[in-house]
Amino acid sequence: MIPLRIQVEGATREDPFVVRLSGATADTTISGLWDALLVHSEDEKCAYQTRHGELRLSGIRSSDLAGDVLLVDPTRKVGHRLLRAESPHNAFLVTERCDQICTMCSQPPKRYHVDLFPLFQQAAVLAPKGMTIGITGGEPMLFKDQVFELLRRTLAARPDLSFHVLTNAQHFDETDVGILRELSNGKVLWGVPLYARESSLHDAIVRKPGAFDKLMNSLGVLARGGALIELRTVVLKTNAPALESLAEYVSVQLPFISKWAIMQLENIGFGRMNWDKLFFDNSECFAPIGAAIDVARGRGVNVALYNFPLCTVPESYRAFAAPSISDWKQRYLRECDGCVSRKDCGGFFTWYPEARGFSRLGLEQIEA
Numbered sequence: 001m002i003p004l005r006i007q008v009e010g011a012t013r014e015d016p017f018v019v020r021l022s023g024a025t026a027d028t029t030i031s032g033l034w035d036a037l038l039v040h041s042e043d044e045k046c047a048y049q050t051r052h053g054e055l056r057l058s059g060i061r062s063s064d065l066a067g068d069v070l071l072v073d074p075t076r077k078v079g080h081r082l083l084r085a086e087s088p089h090n091a092f093l094v095t096e097r098c099d100q101i102c103t104m105c106s107q108p109p110k111r112y113h114v115d116l117f118p119l120f121q122q123a124a125v126l127a128p129k130g131m132t133i134g135i136t137g138g139e140p141m142l143f144k145d146q147v148f149e150l151l152r153r154t155l156a157a158r159p160d161l162s163f164h165v166l167t168n169a170q171h172f173d174e175t176d177v178g179i180l181r182e183l184s185n186g187k188v189l190w191g192v193p194l195y196a197r198e199s200s201l202h203d204a205i206v207r208k209p210g211a212f213d214k215l216m217n218s219l220g221v222l223a224r225g226g227a228l229i230e231l232r233t234v235v236l237k238t239n240a241p242a243l244e245s246l247a248e249y250v251s252v253q254l255p256f257i258s259k260w261a262i263m264q265l266e267n268i269g270f271g272r273m274n275w276d277k278l279f280f281d282n283s284e285c286f287a288p289i290g291a292a293i294d295v296a297r298g299r300g301v302n303v304a305l306y307n308f309p310l311c312t313v314p315e316s317y318r319a320f321a322a323p324s325i326s327d328w329k330q331r332y333l334r335e336c337d338g339c340v341s342r343k344d345c346g347g348f349f350t351w352y353p354e355a356r357g358f359s360r361l362g363l364e365q366i367e368a
Contacts, residue, residue, distance in 0.1 A: 001350055002328040004081050006060050011074035012053035018082070018119050019050050020126045023066030034126055036070070038062055055079075069123045071116070082123045083131065089326035090127075091134030091164075092120045094147065098139040100168050100206040102193075104234055104271040104278050109138055117146040124154040127161055135165040144171055148179050155187055164230075166191040169218035170211065180225025189258065190222055191230045196239050197249035205238065223256040230259045232306075235289060236278045243292035251299035260296055261324075262289060264307035268351050275356065283312040283360040290317055310345040311335075312358050325349060335361045 011017075019036035036048035036055060046062035048055045055072065057065070057079065067085030072078075083090045094117065098109035124133060140147050151163055169192045172180075192215070195205045199212035222229055231250060235243065243262070250260055265271050265279050282289055289305075296303045305313065306324035313321050323346035332347045333354065339345070348357075 002084075002087075003060055004328055006079045006081070007058045007077060008055055008070075008072055008074075008079040009058075009077055010047075010054050010056045011072055014074050016071060016073045016116070016119060017052055018122045018126065019048070019052075019055070019070050019072060021048060021062075021065045021068050021070060023062075034122065067128055069126045071119055071123065082120070083127050083133070085128045087327055088132070089134075089328065090131065091136045092123070093136055093138070094120065094140050095138040095143060097142055098137060098168070099142065099170060100139070100208045100211065102206045102270065103238075103274055104205075104236060104265055104269075106266045106269040106271055107136075107138065108269045113138075113143075115143075115146070117143070117150055121150055121153055124150070124161065125157050127158065130160050132162045132164055135163055137166070139168055139170070140165060141167045141169075141171040144176070148176075148183075151183055151188055152179070155183070155185075159187070162187045162189070164189045164191060166232075168193060168206070168211070168215070169222070170208075170214050172218040172221040174221060176221055177225045180222060180227050184226030184228075186228065189228045189230050191232050191261075192219065192222075193232045193234070194246070194250070195233055195236075196242050197246045198242065201239060201242065205236070219254060229257045230261055231257045232261045232263060234263045234265055235280050235282065236265065237280050238278065240280045240288045243288045244295055247292040247295035247301075251296050251301050255300075257301070259302045259304060261304050261306045262292065263305075263324075266307065266349055266351075267353050267357075268349070272351070275353065279356070281357075281359055282308065283358040286312075286314055286317070290314065293317060293320060307346065307349070309348060309358070309361070310341050311339070311361050322346065333361070 018034055020034050022037045033051060036050045038046060039049050040047040041062040044061055045058045068081050069083035071080040071082050082092065095113050096110040097113050127133060135147060154161060165188060167190060194215065196202045202212040203209055233246065267275055293303050303320055305321040308321045310318050310321055325346045329350045330347050331350050332342065336342050
């Protein structure tokens with residue numbers, strides 16, 4: 001796996017701070033408050049000169065860090081690679097608190113919260129040109145005012161950036177329409193989960209009574225605010241039979257969405273705990289997913305498949321399968337060696353359980 005946390009020593013201050021790492025050894029003066037100039041590099045050890053002392057990093061080559069934005073926690077002697085310059089997969093985990101307890105959650109909620117929004121704001125301003133930054137949790141919109149302020153301030157300073165905010169959409173109301181319209185410039189995509197058209201089934205999956213009704217209200221607020229919406233549905237044994245019905249609902253009742261992402265389950269967190277009860281093996285039966293795609297596409301909905309290895313998808317539907325798994329948690333199996341489609345395939349999650357996963361792998365095996 002790609003390391004997201006690295007060992008850091010040498011900081012002369014105790015509170016966390018943000019730096020941007022330079023890419024070549026240089027004997028120049030520090031030109032910016034957040035500059036970190038490379039002064040030494042050898043194997044997997046390197047040193048950077050900053051306004052907060054000489055930072056000594058270990059366990060990674062400086063060439064892998066060029067242009068990265070690092071959140072340094074001096075007390076724990078840890079550096080968090082908030083933004084990796086050479087990666088398209090970057091996100092701020094702004095909180096681990098959440099007001100839903102989804103049966104397949106990959107990031108089970110925690111009660112505590114550490115407010116790092118000012119540091120995220122600084123990091124975003126330092127991002128490489130044109131980067132898309134994710135905002136995730138927990139539930140980010142438990143801190144709605146801070147998220148809106150982060151988006152507004154960053155996009156005012158860096159209009160070249162864009163954001164992808166994952167939210168359960170339980171916290172929007174009519175007072176948010178104004179700020180949403182201010183942000184409706186194509187730079188913010190809101191990723192919102194919907195698991196079934198039946199409120200009882202959706203509420204059971206997120207384990208929160210009334211969640212479906214609140215979600216529908218919030219989607220209306222987002223629509224009136226001109227927001228770009230990516231609807232997200234994780235396929236489970238519990239909702240797979242109802243996917244076609246959901247496709248009909250989405251295409252008729254929610255025509256304002258920008259995209260509908262149908263997603264495969266991730267084997268981590270509650271997803272790992274409930275894997276045998278929830279994992280739907282689409283390599284054995286793709287019919288409900290295919291039917292949902294057909295209905296949605298037939299009515300003009302933009303559909304994508306996330307986290308689906310190409311060899312688990314019938315050939316006629318592979319064009320919808322996006323390489324969506326983040327690089328830091330992506331791997332390929334032995335079966336992938338020599339596959340001609342590997343370059344176009346998102347592969348598997350690092351924690352994918354081979355013995356309890358897809359029963360059929362290999363492009364020649366899957367049929368519609």
